[in-house]
Amino acid sequence: MGASDSKLAFKEDIFRLAGEEAIAIDSSWWLRFIQLPETAEDVQTLWSPNDLRDLTLNTPSERPSSHTQTAPKKNAETLIYRTVSRLHALQTKRVFDDPLTPIAPEVLNCVRILTRLLPYIYEADYLSDWEDQFFWQPRRPVSYPDPKSDSRRIYVDGLSGAAVPEEKKNSNLGPPLGEQLIDILTKYLFFPGICLPAKKDANGVPELKPIYTVWQSGIGAQRGAAMTKDNEKNAVEVLRLLLVLAGRSLYFAPGVVAEKDIKPLTYLATQADRAVVLNTICSLLNTALKYNQNPWSFPIDLGAATKDSKQPLVTCCLQFLLVLITYPVPGNGANEFRKALGRLHRAEDFQFIVEGLRQILMQPTTGMLRLTTTAPPIIPETLALFWELLQCNKRFRSYLIDTERARDFIVLVLFYAIDGKDDPAKQSVVRTCVFILQTLSVEEKFGPKLNALFTAQDTLPSVLQIPNFHGSYADFLIGHIHALLTSSNRGLESLHPALLAVINNIAPYVQGLQRATSTMLMHVFVSFSQPAFLLANESNHLLLFSLLDAMNAILEHQYDENRRFVDAVVKGRKRFEALRDFTVEGAEAEIDRMTRERKDIGESAAGRATSHESARDATSPRTTSLDMVPEDSAFAIGDEDDEDDEGDGESNLPSHDTSTRASMSNDALEDALPLQSRSMSEKARGKQPVGLANFSRSTSRNTSHTSLASLIRLQTRQSLQPFTPDYQWLHTWSPHLPLHTILQLLEEEEDGGRARPSKTPAAGNAVSSTLPAAPSQHAGMRSSGTAPALEVKVQTFRWTSAALGWYLSLLWGRVYAADTARIWAGTNVRLFNVVAQQSRISLSSPKGAVDAVGDTIARRIGGLSLRSPLTSREV
Structure with missing residues (x-):
């Protein structure tokens, strides 16, 4: 079809499809659609969307509504029958005078026509009943006007073209047309001369029989089928039509697509x-x-x-x-x-x-x-x-x-996530990567494998390297989970439960967590335990529950092997005690105060809204914004006289965002430092253990560290349906916070564990001597071992x-x-x-x-x- 005249003639044939009512199925004219096109582009460009939609409308007026079921033009049905019939004939018998004539050109044109037409049938809701009857009910005779009589109808088999007696017009002629089409296409995937190299019989004539063999060597085959480039191109077109058949899913809403019966896939x-499935x-x-x-x-x-x-x-x-x-x-x-x-x-x-x-x-x-x-x-x-x-x-x-x-x-998946x-x-x-990590972390043998030393960081891409990192695979994994949790991208907030689930699943097995890793976990705890964060969203407390479960698992199963983490927990004593005292009565007063401030700020913002930008940034009176909750309120975590090394009420978490580096104040820089490094000179920080000192120096170089709480402020401020907490909601979860293990640890430390020398750690794992008693003194806490005796809680993917x-x-x-x-x-x-x-x-x-x-x-x-x-x- 290289000449413009031939393309014009082909276009006129397409117009005839929509212009005439019912062209006879036995007319040789139908072969023009199968024999004339030379490339896929010919079919794609000459069959315009308007031409295809004209075929799907039985009435020339306006398109029917989805509630009005109808059928396409009779010529659309005939075109489908003729293409499927030709595909079957080319596969089962000699249709050419010369048996050496290749069948591939006509096979591909039939495939291209169906590939082009089916999406326009699927998009038309008013054809759904017809589609089910035509493709997925047992095949019945097709009726056409009798050219010899205006009042009579003739009945034929749509696939074979054979006449059917009128008395058998309601009889079943064979399996549904859709099933036959799928059987034909799956055979073409393994048909010589199409997707496999041509094979000839003893007389030199191409064989017409599928050969079920594996295309490439590997699983199930030591040798491949030696496909040519033409075979590969043909396979793409056949697979594309199979995807189009399965593409009925594209025309359902996401909320219901999982419940729909996609009949081609079923x-x-x-x-x-079985041969088709395996091959x-x-x-x-x-x-x-x-x-x-x-x-x-x-x-x-x-x-x-x-x-x-x-x-x-x-x-x-x-x-x-x-x-x-x-x-x-x-x-x-x-x-x-x-x-x-x-x-x-x-x-x-x-x-x-x-x-x-x-x-x-x-x-x-x-x-x-x-x-x-x-x-x-x-x-x-x-x-x-x-x-x-x-x-x-x-x-x-x-x-x-x-x-x-x-x-x-793990390293490869983290690369794509970060x-x-x-x-x-x-x-x-990123979501797929996180769910991969969660699926792997469920395995009991996975956690212990992470305790191996990670030594290959210098060979990693720069985006995956952690400055001055030293530690195990567990440290490496938790460090990057921390980066994902503290990312400035709001689209990742729905992944926080899955990220915490990964930490939860590996927590009973990790050993020797580094100081920087322990600090990261405490930073996340500080942000998740803020009253403003907990009251900002109906489900935020679930994140805190998950994190506390992970921290408990470390203490209960690997207490003696994670003394740096124990040290971090002990230093955060006042934060845990404040969370314990998070009472329902006090929260009611906090909610009332927040409501009054929302009203005042909302009125003030309304008065200042003189431009579209200010109107967009104004906070709704019903929105629970963390900006409205001062950290020195009655329910801020920690007291005003907290020790310097415990930081303020809101801990800023490290992130990779550098967009506001120049605008950060000195106070913000101080907030960005790890809790243990506050109020210390640069020289003093340099005298800390290597991991924390390096962490402090690298943090001080990057001053744009976005806290998790600040991300929630942005989320809450832009929420379309803000959440309003009340007493009943708070009472459903606050008495059940899993704080027992941590509070028991802190109580024993205060009652006398401080004077007891800790177990001598391995070289390079030095910890403070102001730690609780040996693990054997703490009920419910285990020291080492890769198979915890206590029950391990696993958060799996459902x-x-x-x-x-x-x-x-x-x-x-x-x-x-x-x-x-x-x-x-x-x-x-x-x-x-x-x-x-x-x-x-x-x-x-x-x-x-x-x-x-x-x-x-x-x-x-x-x-x-x-x-x-x-x-x-x-x-």
Whole structure:
């Protein structure tokens, strides 16, 4: 179709589809749509959105409402029947006079037509009943006007074109058309001359029979199928149509998508032949994991798809694999693809998976020649695949931890989390990384592995290095969790429960926490225990509960091995005692005072609102803002005569934000220092133990340290529906704060533990002698050991409908963003708001484009809460 005349003629054929009422199904004219186009671009450009929507409307007037069910034009039905019929015929019989004629051009044109048309059928709510009947009910005869009589109708089999007697017009002719189409397409994935190299029989004629074999060597195959570049391009188009069939999910709202029956996926996940399931999952997995776009460690331009012919195939394989294994079958049915992934058990298969994942994830962090720092565009999908493997395959989790490769992946996952924490377009990647850490931390053997010394920091990218760091993997992990908790990006606030869950899960096993790490944990406690923070949000106290549980776990299970942490707890005695005295009666007085101040400040702000900017910053009278709660109030944590080394009521936590460095005052700089370093000269700080001295010096160089409480101020000030605390709400949780273990420790320290010498620590682990008695003197506290005798509380990941809605939105957002063919562009996608995010989405350059959409959806569903701990979806 290179000539303009042929394209004009083809366009006239498209107009005829919408102009004539019902063209006979046996007309040879239909073959023009299958035989004339030469490229996918021909079909994409010549079939405009208006042409396709004309086909979906049976009435030429206005579009029906979603409540008015109708059917598309008869020609749309016939076009679908003819393309599916041709796909089946090309697969089962010789349709050309010359048997050596390749079938690939017509197969691809049929695939392209359906790929172009189906999204416009899915977007039309008024076609939902017709869609279910046409594709997913047993196939019945199709009626057409009889050309010989105006009053009669003729009935034919839509696939074969054979006439059907009128008395059998209501009979079933075969399985649903949608099921037959899926069977045809899955066979084409393994069909010689299409996705596999052509194979000829003894007479030199191409064979017409699928060969179920794995595309690439790896899991399930020692040798690959030797696919050519044409085979890879064909596989991309077939996989793309399968994604379009499964893309019915794009046209549901995120709140209900997890509960909808996506019939193409249900059929694939439950009814596909075993040979199809095993060969498909191995082919997709091996193709993705063997991908190395940078074999010589030269990360030139990792984002340009045109420079790497394999990238489109790898992207489609990863996306279709994730769509298959994450689909929740209605009625708790078994997903055969997920089961197959969960049944992998050979060590060599796990080694192949680990090396493949590591090769992809490490590409932006290594290289002999660094010409770009752009990460591979398939990183989000690769991280999602890693998370799915951890969830559905217990043996893989055990292998990863037993071989100590989990520590390598901790570093890789933290790289993507820290690298993206301040980028709104990467929030979904950060979320995936945090949930990976939470899933790993649930394993009992994971925590003890973190006690190994971390010595490779000098080889890490600068974004991941902690200045003057020394300690274990546990210190490294908690240090970066602290950075995520104190990030200035408000989009990460919904991740705080999951981040604290990671600390909670590893707390019973960590040993030898460094002083800087202990200080970080105390800083978080100080911010979470502020009355202003606790009263600012209905669920903020859950964060404090989680953190206290983690601190208790350290003291109860590894008391003797974490003397620096014990020292930090003892020095924060007054803060714990003030939290204990956080009474309901006093809180009522505090709430009344806050209400009066909100009213006064609200009236004052209204009087000053002379511009749009001041109006936007004014605080609502109902908003609970932490700015309105002075730290010297009756319920500030700590007394005015606190010791200097315990700091003020609000501890500022270190962060990576440097945007306001020049505007910080001397007081703010003093607040930014660790609690133990306040009121000390620079010389005195230099005499502290190495870890704390270095921490103090590095902190003093960066004066823009955002406290967690200040982030909550911003969150509360901008809240659309502010929370108003009351007595009943406070009484439900304040008497149940898990302070017993810590208060017992402090009581024994005050009653005589101060005079008892502490156990001699290992070299380089010097602690103060003003510590409580030996661990044996404290009931409920254990010293060392990697298998705590006390019960260990684990916060696991449980899939809820809202969480799954976010996750499916993320996956399909990546599919949408990677769509260089613009398949779904212009259709009414409901899974995420494309129009509102248009400034962030570039369809011509879709790298990471829809990550921000996933962030919007996560905020829309309210994030994930500690109220419903998550558990893995395991096979």
